[in-house]
Amino acid sequence: MEKVVTGNYAVSWGARLCRVQVIAAYPITPQTSIIELLANFCADGELDARFIKVESEHSAMAACIGASATGARAFTATSGQGLLLMHELIHWAAGARLPIVMGTVNRAVAPGWSVWTEQNDTLSQRDTGWLQYYCEANQEVLDTVIQAYRVAERVLLPVMVILDAFVLSHTSEAVDIPDQDRVDGFLPPYRPELKLDINDPRAFGPIITPEYYMEMRYKMQKAMEEAVSVAQEVDEEFGEAFGRRYGLVEPYRLENAEVALVTSGTITSTSREVIDELQEQGMKVGLLKVRLFRPFPAAAVRQALAGIPKVAVIDRNISFGHGGIFAQEVKSALYNVDGAHRPPIFGFIVGLGGRDVTPEPIKEVINTTLANDAPPEEILWIGVKR
DSSP states (O other): OEEEEEHHHHHHHHHHHTTOSEEEEOOOTTTHHHHHHHHHHHHTTSSOOEEEEOSSHHHHHHHHHHHHHTTOOEEEEEEHHHHHHTHHHHHHHHHTTOOOEEEEEEOOOSSSOOOSOOSHHHHTTTTSSOEEEEOSSHHHHHHHHHHHHHHHHHHTOOEEEEEETTTTTTOEEEEEOOOHHHHHHHSOOOOOSSOOOTTSOOOOSOOOOHHHHHHHHHHHHHHHHHHHHHHHHHHHHHHHHHSOOOOSEEEESOTTOSEEEEEOTTHHHHHHHHHHHHHHTTOOEEEEEEOEEESOOHHHHHHHHTTOSEEEEEESOOBTTTBOHHHHHHHHHHTTSOGGGOOOEEEEEOOGGGOOOOHHHHHHHHHHHHHOSSOSSSSEESSOOO
């Protein structure tokens, strides 16, 4: 069926279709309506799940860890400061190899106090062992939640499904909500090989001596590397089942482009319109959307950007003292490309704290890149008041 829903409700519907069994969450703007709708689903008997009301995001993740360890399909959602409060247990969930899925609404980190969109909250968790998907539209949000459980339960790592605050979380779009039977065929019940079971007692999470700790981390890294191909495979199977696929990255009008614009999240939608307008004017510009950030699909990025003279990366985040985080990843992906074929990479910071990113700053990014043989500064700020 087709419904007009917000991005947050798309997350809720995705979790419902996945037949999550345990939901533990604490309200925080702009994520709250995700768990409100899930609470309604549970109260109305439309979702057979245990909804656990907790006193903080730290406790929410702790409850999900316990639930997932028993073999239950667990879900939570958060934003901004709530995600930061979870940080200790974000590491634990990944280290324990628990396939939890979390709807995460990007919110700028305080201070100053802000409820508007920015990617620093989720990107600050990029080294915890969680997969991260950045979504562009509400349909993609719902579909990615379903894909996330398939991937998570295959590689035994947790997943964040990430969407922009308000621009997506509170914006309504028409979304196709697939039939439950079709989703059940795509996502079978979770049956872990090992779990907490009173009839088969085991020890989980004990002290690990130096003789074994490094091997545990090695296996996490190998699982993360495997996740690249698994995510691609799951996306292709999803496309066959539901008629929609997104890829790990998505090239747009890159043929013969002199500049490739690299984007993520909702900035991508605005950028597509700009690319179309500039192409009509005869400018050779294209776009590469990065959907899967962690693990970073370096090979797919290299393939998509091969032969393009210049690359401009738009970041709605900043790593203080270094620059935009997506730009860092793109530079790393292209580092081993032969010097004669490695393009200059321009990194631009835009839209922090939820500042609107309209077509004009995107055009400024493209024009600055076209006008310079190399970045005039390491970090290029667009729209900042000086």
